[in-house]
Amino acid sequence: MSIRRLIAVSILPLAGLLSACTQAPVSPQGTVGASSSTRAEANKRNALAFYDAFFNRHDLTAAQRYVAPGYIQHNPRVASGRDAFVNAFTQIFARYPQRRSTVHKAIADGDLVALHVHTVTGPDDRGMAIVDIFRFDGDGKIVEHWDVMQPVPESTASGNGMFD
Template identity: 30%
Template sequence: MRSIMLAATALLAITATAAAGEEKPLAYEKPQIPEDHESLIASDDPQLAANKRLVYDMYRIVLQAGLADRAHEYIAVDYVQHNPNAAQGLDGLIDYVRSTRPERPIKDKLELPLIHLMAEGDYVTTAFVRPEKDAEGRTYYATWFDLYRIEDGKIAEHWDPMLKSDPKIDPNDRQI
C-alpha cells in the first residue's frame, strides 16, 4: 500500500509540475536537423539511392524552386495524387505548384528542415519539421510526412496528411 501511495504522490507531483507550466513539452523544443543531406540520400542499394535522389531532386527543383515546367522530369503523366486539394495526373501537380508558390532559384540542398529520407522497395518517405503556432502564439514543431511510389524511374503516386479542409500551402514558408 505504501508503494502505491508513493507512486500516486509522484504522479500528482509530475502532473502539477506540468500543469504549472514548469515542464515544456518536447514539441516546443527546436529539433536537431541533419545538415548532411547526401548521407540521407545514400544507400548500399543503388536502386534505393536512385529512388531517394529522384524524390529529393523533385522536391528541390519542382516543389522548393517552384519550377512546375520541370515536373515532367520527375512525375509520371498518370500520377496518382492522394492529397484531396490537388488534381490527378502530371497536369494536376503542375497546376497545384503554380497556384501555391512562386518560382525561385534552384538551391543545391533542400531548405526545408528535412529530418529523414527513407526508401524501401518502390517507396520513398520524406519527413520534415514544420514550425506551427499554438493558440497563445508560441512556436511548436510538428512533423510532415510525404510518401511517394516510384514506377519506371518516375514518381507515380503520392500521399500526405493534407485534409480537404486545409488551405493550399507553400511548405517553403514553413522553415525554421
C-alpha cells in the same frame, strides 16, 4: 539494419547531395540484376532532387523530369495527374513565394520513398510537419503520392521537437 540505424543514415546533408542530383531522374534499373537497395537509393535521390527543385526553387519544370504523366494523387486537395499537380502548385507558389521545405529524414524501401519534411510559407510561419510517401516506377519517375500533415506547435507535451 535496425530502424534506428536506418533513420540515422537517412538524415541528409542536403547541400551537396541535393545539388548533385537535380538534373534528371536516375534510372533505378542500373545494371542488369541491380539490387533492391540500389533501386531504393536511386528512388531516394530522385525524391530529394525533385523536392529541392520543385518545392524549394519553385521549378515547375521539375515535374516533367520526375513525375509520370499518369501520377496518382491521394492528397484530397489536389487532383491526380502531373498537369493537375503543377497547376495546383502554380497557385500555391504565387500565393506564397517564400514557401520552402527542409527534408529532415528520407527513407527508401524498394519503390517507396518517405520524406519527413518541415514546410513553411515564410519566415514568420511555424510551418507544417509533413510526411510524403512517393511510389516510383521502373524508370525512376514518381507515379503515386500520399501525405500526412500537421501544424508545427509552439510546444509539445514531451518537450521533443517535431524534427529532433
